[in-house]
Amino acid sequence: MNVLSHADSALSLLPPVIAIVLAITTRKVLLSLGIGILVGALLLTQFAIGDTAVFIGETVKGLVWDDGALNSWNLQILGFLVMLGMITALITVSGAARAFADWAHERIRNKRDAKLMTIFLGCVVFIDDYFNSLVVGSIAKPITDRYHISRAKLAYLLDSTAAPICVISPISSWGAYIIALIGGILTAHGFTESGHLSVFVQMIPMNFYAVFSLLLLLCVALFSLDIGAMRQHELNAQKGELFDESKGLPPGANADLPEADTGKILGLFLPIFALIAATVFFMLNSGAAALAADGQSFSVIGAFENTEVSQSLFYGSIVGFLVTLVLAFVQKIDIKLIMLGITAGARSMLPAIYILLFAWTIAGVIGQLETGKYMASLVTGAIPFALLPVVLFILAGITAFSTGTSWGTFGIMLPIAADMAMGSDSTMMLPMLSAVLAGAVFGDHCSPISDTTILSSTGASCHHIDHVITQLPYALIVAFISIIGYAVLGYTGSILMGFIACSLVFAISLFGLKLKAGR
Template identity: 80%
Template sequence: MMITSYADSALSLLPPVVAIVLAVVTRKVLLSLGLGIIAGVILLTDFSFTGAASHLVSTVTSLVWDDGALNAWNLQIIGFLVVLGVITALITVSGSARAFADWAHQRIRNKRDAKLMTMFLGCVVFIDDYFNSIVVGSIARPITDRYHISRAKLAYLLDSTAAPVCVISPVSSWGAYIIALIGGILTAHGFADTGHLSVFLQMVPMNFYAIFALLLLLCVAIFGLDIGPMRQHERNAQKGELFDESKGLPPGATADLPEADTGKIMGLFLPIFVLVAATIYFMVSTGADALAGEGLPFSVLGAFENTEVSESLFYGSLVGLVVTIALTMQQKISTSMMFTGIKVGAKSMLPAIYILLFAWTIASVIGELETGKYMASLATGNIPFALLPAVLFLLAGLTAFSTGTSWGTFGIMLPIAADMAMGSDSTMMLPMLAAVLSGAVFGDHCSPISDTTILSSTGASCHHLDHVMTQLPYAIIVAVISIVGYTVLGFSGSVAMGFITCSVLFVLAILGLKIATK
């Protein structure tokens, strides 16, 4: 990591601020991210422009080649996206997507059912947020399109199930990672005998943002609570404009593909089922190998804690692709149609990959500037202890928003929250840790540079900034409810009082939204 006088200072906020503000103002994501990256490398090299150019080249190169070897994580995630694009396109070419839409049309009778189905699938496919967003989007899109649900609404449905479900599920890549972090924190503070899984489960009802984001999503799906920019997108969808066509095709779009008339719903369900099963198998397998390498006994939770997520996603998608190709060939689809599907499917993911590469680059620059560390240091001032849960929620949210990473925010903020609790009132440790988890998911939901947000846009085939701007009002509503809940929790010392406060505010918010959207 490069040492610079601007690291861990207020100026370290400049790159994410430049990127985010320009993205909102210009609506040009790559340009905005690029300018944010340039601002960051200039700070890193103390305004040496030749040094900045050299550092930028090395940073970009490290995305594919790092420490004398291929950057497996990044390349496997890119490979996963390309393969998923191909699978989606082949399912479309084979006519299976249309067959599924026709089949579901007889059983899913209205927009509400289509939205509830999407949310249900998002809650069921909880093993990883990347996987959730892309796979559920591929399944749900033919149905939501049929019922004229905007791609922005679909992206919101995907994003607001993916992270909230993963952060409260112990058997997921997120849950395993969080449990591992909490385990280290508890051991460091003398709680080595405390069951890490049981502690994680105790924290679930304290994770106000995740719980009430899911409940708000449910109410939006049932009552059609379309507010802010989402209302216009839904109105446009009723006229047949599922996304803003003036901006071109969104990431993941496979428009104008030829479709066979012989498609069967098994052509959609079987590849997706195999994809899910193979991914879970590889997650458990790679985790088991890691445990064996460390001489530790096998456990499902331990396997998820040590799994290779990117490798599992990539290999699982390859197995799914093989099955998809086999089923497509079985239908005797012409070779030209198949190659068209493969070409268009791979190409459809390029916009998402470009945004992801830029997001990874700015995340690397922000990491070197220690922006997250500076944000965390703001919590160590002279703040009344009763306000700390709410303050930690806000700082975790700002950190995740600025850095585009929930996981990085967890790693930075959880140890700080634990130290604060141990220095004042150890009984408040779990609520304060939960406040960090909540805030990180909130910031992740709002950040245009978050990879989870990018992939939710891709899974829904929605323009990225349209998703960010339409999801923002809902995220802010839940954040305000959570802040009040954590404030009550801090002053009362009661998780139940905090949860009840959130529940009352939530009911009032829903009543207000129902009146406002009449």
């Protein structure tokens, strides 16, 4: 089978562009991804039908069996999804979710409080973006449903406290990965004066997109700044339609499950606490083992840097599931109801699993086409130095949007940004690296083929494309704010001036949003 690379060709953009455009226009995610996969495979095999079929088969097989062994990362993430679906359903049938909703109803006074609670939980649970979206969604959903907050709004609350928090948190899977990447880059270029962790902390205020995404999210929650499609979803929610019922049940939904009358709040919080504690334990444990194998001493940052994220999530979910199951038996719930919850919970995650499998497949195809490298190659050329932070932000955004991966974009774009800084002005190294991080999160937020976006939809039990469409205007607003900030930073060389510029544009944007929302 002859597989070619189109890294030097704009043709490599075709599969992601076709998949994204079709997904947004037709709202049929699997069909759109499938067509994108087919187009990419045809390009790679020079339109040889037999080779195309073989290539697609090998790519799909690689999702489960890769290099002569099980693809543990993918399988463990899917296992985590299934386990979390079963935990959520068992919490529902035990009556614990309703008990928590009743308890919170007496303390959370209105919709605004419910949204602020969700944001708070999203900021506290910063271990991993997948973990954040799914776990916080499970906790917040009973409350946001009670106050008629649309599932699209819940998905936005989850997504905008997942990646933006993780990308600026050193104690997270994202932070550890970024510290490792940046540490290697800085060492290669002779920057050894500062520790890698301190460098990461210095970059936090330079990540304009993450910072102002969180600020905008807070303002949207406080002032109900509902614009575009989000406004219609919120109006529908007031009438009791939390999601578009004409499209069927969204991923992660457990509709019409019977609920026991003996549910206790402990039945919600103990499983979630066990899930979080076990996941953190397994992360630290696997990271410590990796450090010991390399002859390094233990450190929390080092452990997170070397941890097995998917394995830890999966093992943590097993512990959470067992705790939930034991509580259900202690509560003396009928075995038939328990089995109903387990099967319904696993089944509820199937739509998300299908989308993830297709997204991973097209990611493999895009990787073979080297779309990301082609995007990165566009940076080279006659670009004024002062505009490089802006250009890197935009290019990282487009790359992450096209490939559906911020981590992959980090890996491609950060070394390029470092090389460009060293070739022009090394004092701009950290701002340019920060622009890449910010742009990658922006592109990831907007992309319908991003696994983080998919899992935020799943955590909120929202139809995936509805989440993409409703979040897009807010993401674009923050991207515009970030571009102004990076332009000012580039021309002045001052991080403070760039941050002030962002703040001014943010204030103007906020005023415009309030007018647009009719508040």
